[in-house]
Each structure stands twice: as C-alpha cells, then as structure tokens.
Amino acid sequence: MRIQLLISFLIAGMFWSCQPTPEEKVVAYKTPFELGTGNETATYEETIDFYIRLAKEFPEINIQSIGETDIGLPLHIVTFNSDGDFNFQKIREKKAIILINNGIHPGESDGIDASMLLFRDLALGTLDTPQNTVLVTIPVYNIGGVLNRNSSSRVNQNGPAAYGFRGNARNYDLNRDFIKTDTKNAASFAQIYHLVEPDIFVDNHVSNGADYQYTLTHLFTQHNKFGGVLGEFLNEELQPALENSLGGAGWDITPYVNVFNRVPESGFSQFMDLPRYSTGYTTLWNTLGLMVETHMLKPYNERVQGTYAVMKSLIEITEEKGKTIKELRKQALSRHQHWTYYPIQWKVDSTRVTKLQFKGYEADTLISEVTQLPRLKYDRDRPFQKPVPYYNYFKPSDSVLIPRAYIIQKGWGHLQDHLDRNQIVYSTIQKDTSMAAEVYYIEEYKTRTRPYEGHYPHYNTRVRSLSDTVNLKEGGLWIPTDQPGIRYLLETLEPAAPDSFFNWNYFDPILQRKEGFSPYVFEDLARELLNENKELSQQFQEKKESDENFNASSYRQLYWIYENSPYAERGFMRYPVYRVLQGE
Ligand SMILES: [Zn+2]
8 A cells, every 4th residue: 555655656746747837847948048147148059949949849839940041050930829830821811920030130139038038938828828920030030140249349238248240141231131132141031021921020129329218119111101001000000009008018119219429309200211121121012010129228138128028019919900900911912003103212201290208318518538529428317208309201202103014134134033032923035026115224323432231332323214116035034013022123123212223233234335436437437427417416516515515525525426326335324124114
C-alpha cells in the first residue's frame, strides 16, 4: 500500500514537473530585455532563438524564413493565429492581418523587444487572444545592421546599452530602398508583403527631432495621398481610435514631430511618406500604414512598453474594425477604374490646419559654450500644453493622365524583376509591330551632386510628350494599368514622380548623346538644310533675333540646326517606356 502511494506520488510529481504553470511559463519565456535592467535589447541570435522556441511549443505560432538579405542570412516572419492556420490565402478570407516590421533601423530597436513581448504574451494567453486578427512580424529586418552591434552610433539616444547600426551590410538605409530595391532585404520584403497582403502595416522606429513630453508619436501614411474612403477612414477613424485607446491606457500619443533643430510650437507639417519609405510603399496596395516613432530621450524601458502598448491597441481596434477595413480594402481594388488623372507631386495645403493640444517643453535660445553662437535648449522643468498648428492636409501639385497601358521597349527587360516581385501583370509582345502611342522626352531634370543611397538621383524632372508611331520589338513588355498594382506602375514609370525609376537613375543611358557633328563639315550641310526647309529657316532667323547669346555662338546655332534635322539622335532624351492612352 505504502509503495503504491509512493508510486502515485512520484507519478503525480512527474506529471506536475512536465506541466509548468502559467507563471512558470512566463519565467521560461522571459526575453533578454526583461532579464536585464530594462536597458538591453536582444541580439539577433537571441531574437530568432526566442521565436523558434515559441513556435515549437505553441501551435498558434509559426516561424518561417523567406528570402535573403545582403548579409547572407534569410529574413523571417513569425505569425500568431489563434486558429493555428498559417496559409495566408485562407487567413485573409476571414481575418484581418497586421504586419509588424522591426529593426529596419537597428539603433531603433524598441520594436524588436516589444514584438517579442507581444508574441510571447499572445502565446501564453496573458493578453486577450484576438479571434479575428492575425499578427505577423518580421523580427529583424536589417539583419546586417543588427549584427553590427555597438554602443556609440546613436549618440544622443537614451538606451539601450548596445544596439545595431543604421546602414545594412552594404550601408544602405533600408527605409529608402522599397522602390529602387538595391538590397536583397528590400526584394525579400516585397516577397513577404505580397505573400501576407496585410490590412495594416506597422514599422517600429525611434525619433529625434525635438524634445517634448510624449514617449510615443505616430506617423501614419499621408491620408490625402492614400486617398478615397480609405484615406478618410485612416484620418477620421483609425488615427483617433488609436489616440483614444492609448490615451485611455495612460499613453498620450501625438503626430510625429516633423521638425529638426527648431521648436515645434510654431507648427509643423505631416511627414510625406513617399513610396521609397515602408509605409509609402505599402500604401500603393492600400495597406493602412503606421510608423511608430518613440522619443529617443525617454528611457529605453518606457519606449519598449510604449511600442508594446501601440501594437496592443492596434490589435484591439482591428478586432473591432477589421471587418470594415477589409471591406474598404476590397472596394479599393477597383477604385482606380474611376480615376482619369493620378497625382504624382504633392504640397502642403496651408489653408487647412489642425490644432494639436501639444505637450511640449519651453525652450530657450542661449549662447553656446562650444560655438559661442545661439543654441537651442529645452527646459524640462517648464512643461506646457498649448495649441500648435499641424498641417496634415496635402493637395496634388502635379498629375498625369492615366494611360491604358505602358510599353517597356525591348532591352530594358531588367525592370522585369521589379515587376515580378511586385506581382505586376504584363504580357510579352510576340512579334515586331508598330502602333500609335504617347512618347515622353525628358525636357528637364536636376541631379544631386552628392551620392544619396547609392545613387545620384534626379529631381525636378519634367517631360514633353508627343504622339508618335512607335516600332515595338518582339520581347517588349505590355503592361495594362487596370490591375491592383496600378499605383506602383504610375509611381515608378512616370518619370516626373519623385520615386520613379527614371529619378533613381534606371534610365541614365538615354541622357547621354552617343553621336554628334563636326562643325567644320556640318556648316555646309546646315546651309543646305536651311535652304531646303523654309519653315526651319524662318524659325532659325527668329531665334537669332530674339536670343542674343544664341546669335553670338556659332556652335549653338549649328547645334540647333543639327537638333532639328533628321541627323539628330532619336534616342537622346527619349524615354523608352511608351504610354498607350485610352482609346488607342
Ligand atoms: Zn527610423
């Protein structure tokens, strides 16, 4: 009898030791951030190991590697779904999906640690389990940067003790690379984004522009640029809902304080997230985008908790509004069918001002002991709350007529990789043919004089268009615009759009002449050309009379005649992507 009792005690003991209590599980899954002093961020290895352990134990969590990064390691995505289903095609039929990106700027590591806490708490059930929302996170996006761990590259930031570096393995800022895609990281992101097709996208950052009372700021994708009912929903429902939810939980949040080395009181405008930025890119497919920007002068512990609070609130809001968001996004798939023009440039609408009840610190301009020149100094002993003008309405300053299709001439096929990874539908021209199309000539552009993100980008680009009969070669690409990726096409293929492939130097060879003329020989031909063409001759005379410099330069005059002759290069400044307009 005694022996039997002993055995049953032993079995009970074994059973007990195999089934840890929830409290024990919390201990078992403490993150490096929690195990330290609150001023440590997990290393790359610790982060991935942590998620692998979670995925092994909890059927609601899955980890998978997707694509490469420049450092040679794969990206990962970790998914939490209460149903344990990780087939995105199936998931999106019934649930809303939030994609959270971390460590794009590894010195801004808050999101890496906050997401670990969030997924752990969801797994353990210490946080309400979302039934209608699925969470996906990229634990570390800039892996090369995270592995470049140091304690000095965020000179003014208040923790953590050690962190990664902003540039990736090849020193690219990944938050400028979503369109030009110089890095494998960006190519893999496109793969992940189009696999997951998130309804909401969150990119976790840390901000540095000014001092103020808030730990948290939000940088939503610009709502006018987003446009339509979804843009309104973002501005009038999602943002206020997030602000209220966080305010109720003791986390005041304000729009991203878009100033540098000046006080915010005089007002500031919303940040315009062009498609080169993460949320600007995800907007192209109607994903509601949010960059969380915590304030770098607040203690690390507080920033991580704040980032956690934003994501928690966003889950709660998505649980409530997910159905509406999904419905609006579904409707948005065909909204372009009502568009005629597409805005490619934006400016602040100064007639529309939002008043923020801003909680800042008074600042003084003192004389610097270092430079003996005026310097800005915030005084945290003098907090204030006052109305501050916030310019968060933008209006288009330039638009283009939307073509029915674009044609990329044969020879520029390397652009196909970009189209493919962004799931653009196109067909290949099967045989040589000619047709009427609109052709652009690059009329004007400026070029940065110093490198920017591996390029010497162009800007202030202007085009001149003309109708022409274009000869198309077999192998060229025919790209209809009536497809979900229409905004991607317009933003990349319209040369005057800020993040166009033209502005990112993809078409630079057309900007250089390959042939020319020798003035001492061309003289005689120029004379013949003028003699033969009365109209040309008249224009030439008029230009001589109206333009003094022209009249004084023999070379410029000959050049003008050459330019207007059949000998001029047809390919010079001629953009090799043609536009087929509606009705053509
Ligand atoms: Zn950042």
